[in-house]
Amino acid sequence: MARFIFITGGVVSSLGKGLAGAALASLLQARGYKVRMRKLDPYINVDPGTMNPYEHGECYVTDDGAETDLDLGHYERFTGVASKQTDNVTTGRIYQTVIRKERRGDYLGATVQVIPHITNAIKEFATSDIEDEDFVLVEIGGTVGDIESLPFMEAIRQLGYELRNDAIFIHLTLIPYIAAAGELKTKPTQHSVKELRSIGIQPDILLCRSEQPIPDGQRAKIGQFCNVPTEAVIPALDVRTIYEVPLSYHKEGFDVQVLKAFGITDAPEPDLSTWEDIVDRVLHPEGEVNIAVVGKYIELQDAYKSLTESLYHGGIAHKVKVNIDWMESEVFEKEDTDIASRMQGIHAILVPGGFGERGAEGKIKAVQYAREHKIPFFGICYGMQMAVIEGCRHLAGLPNAGTSEFGSSDPNVVGLMTEWTRGNETETRSAEGDLGGTMRLGSYPCDLLEGTKAYEIYGAKQVQERHRHRYEVNIAYRDILENVGYKFSGLSPQGDLPEIVEIPEHPWFIGVQFHPELKSKPFDPHPLFKSFVKAALDKSRLV
Structure with missing residues (x-):
């Protein structure tokens, strides 16, 4: 039977629960255990798919098409375990599930309440799959x-x-350091744990964020209280x-x-050589290397969490430091902007995904x-469309x-997708439909075309990649673009959806x-x- 580790946060937000959980999961993995990570989000949105990146940061997407919290990106990056639809749920989705059951009569006329119906739905989600x-x-x-998280706290x-x-x-x-007093303060943690215990949860372990080392005496005081x-x-x-x-x-x-809290005393030592x-x-x-990211949520x-980390991963592979120069795309629309001056010292340019006309x-x-x-240029999703x-x-x-x-443009070389194939099924959408979950x-x-840069990079004829978009490059413009030097090097298996576009004569120009x-x-x-x-490293050596 699986053992469950529930991770809560106190004092202030943004302490890094997701990162802490991901790191712990990686340590358990390093000891040979199999792990799974999940996130319970208290907001009422069904998912973060329709939320502005300024509100919620990046919307992470799983293989099976879930739009999720960015913490699931941490989970995957630290463990390599692919997340699923069943690994992230919100208050909105829980209430949606319960209300649908009520409308169908599943509760046999009972009064639907937070306890037990909402909490049961949360528990069912946490322990399923x-x-x-x-x-x-x-x-x-x-x-x-x-107040938003109380049903989740009661459920766990x-x-x-x-x-x-x-x-x-x-x-x-959080154990804050008060510079004027020259000491760490444990009172916020004491109050946070008091609040947690007041709803019936006694923590087994306290993970204390601090900018300063915590003396043993302070740790003992925290433990005692x-x-x-x-x-x-x-x-x-x-x-x-x-x-x-x-x-x-x-x-x-x-x-x-x-492990001690679970009574496990014979666990193998972790292999941390990879980390x-x-x-x-x-x-x-x-x-x-210096890489410019030209975006609109900088x-x-x-909002670009996975993108940032992926650039760093590329640097890790070549043992180089990647310096990211964040550039607001709207700046380049001003007549007095000297792009050449702004790009001075830049070794590569990346245009990421996004939505809307601004920028x-x-x-x-x-x-x-x-x-x-x-x-060297890399266009991702919206960035590929702008490249086309x-x-x-x-x-x-x-x-x-x-x-x-x-x-309406003349012509629209990028248009709204109304139909595409997923496995053996055809999915359809309309411009008038809901925005949530309809991409x-x-x-x-x-499918990759042999002899292209993309094929050389992947070293495979077919790859699987994650999507999140509503608009698509019109395949009808393939010949027009290929006649002026572009190459459609990646297509959907049916050959109707462009996946990768490159310029063979360019040192490195790829849009996906x-x-x-x-x-x-x-x-x-x-x-x-x-x-x-x-490619950026090669460019830096030429400068």
Whole structure:
């Protein structure tokens, strides 16, 4: 039977529960255990698919098409375990499920209430779709005391009682350092644990974020007030790279205390050589490259979390430091902007995904600059579409080329998808339909054309990549673009949906309709990012 680890947070938000859980899962993996990670989100949206990136950061997409919280990206990057639809749920989805059952009469006329109906639905979600995992780590979003998270807290309290010795609670808190007083303060943690215990949850382990080392005396004080053994009060100090977190937590005995809480005393020692190598590569690079990311949400870099990490993974592969220069695409739309000056010292340009017209013309200008100046270029999803529009406008004699996403253009070389194939089924959408969950989502196959850059990078005839988009490049413009130097090097198996476009005569110019950043890991960098960073490195050596 799987053992459950419930992870809650206190004091303030953004302490890093997702990263902490992912690091712990990687430590358990390093000891030979099979793990699974899940996230319970208290917000009322059914999923983050319709949320502005400024509200929620990146929307992460799984192989089976779930639009999820960005923490699932941490889970996958640290464990390599592919997340599923059943690994992320929100208040909105829970209530939607319960209300549908009520409308069908499943509750036989009973009064539907938070307890037991909502909490039962949460418990059912948390414990379903478990196979042969040894540990299931369940993160509860928000902070203890939030009104939104109370049903989730009650549900995991019940589970803790029902599962008895097969469940533990980890509480992540903050130990602030007051510079004026020159000391760490434990009171916020004491109050946070008091709040947690008031709803019936006694933490087994406290994970204490701090900018300063926590003296043994302070740890003992925290343990005494919070009813936790001193050795189970684990310092979580700032580290030089997030990929050092597993090593830091192991050094503090975090994984040992988790196993001890379950009564496991004969676990094998962890093999942390992979993480040691990754950290060494990050901290001791043998060079560096400067990559411009021309986007529209750059004020909140969590909107590009997977993208950022994938670029770093490419750097890890080549033992180089990747410096990301975040550029607001709207700046390039101003007449007084000198693109050449702004791109001074840049070794590669990446245009990421996005939605809407704002900043589109600036992205097109960035694509044009990369193409004309032979700078390595990587366009992802929306970035690929802008690359195709740029080629149509400036090479193919179609100066008014655009996308139907912004209205009617002459011609629309990018248009709304209304039908596509998933497995043996045809999926259809309409422009008037709901926005939520109506895109082409999840993993789809892509056939690669032999002799192309894409085929060389992947070394395979077919690959699986994750999608999240509503618009598609019109295959009817393939011949027009290929006549001016482009190559459609990746297509859907039916041959009707362009997946990869490249310029063979360019040092490195590739646009992809999918999101390769969603499948990259520090110990297994995505081939496209690995190759892109190598192209940037080659460019840096020519400067």
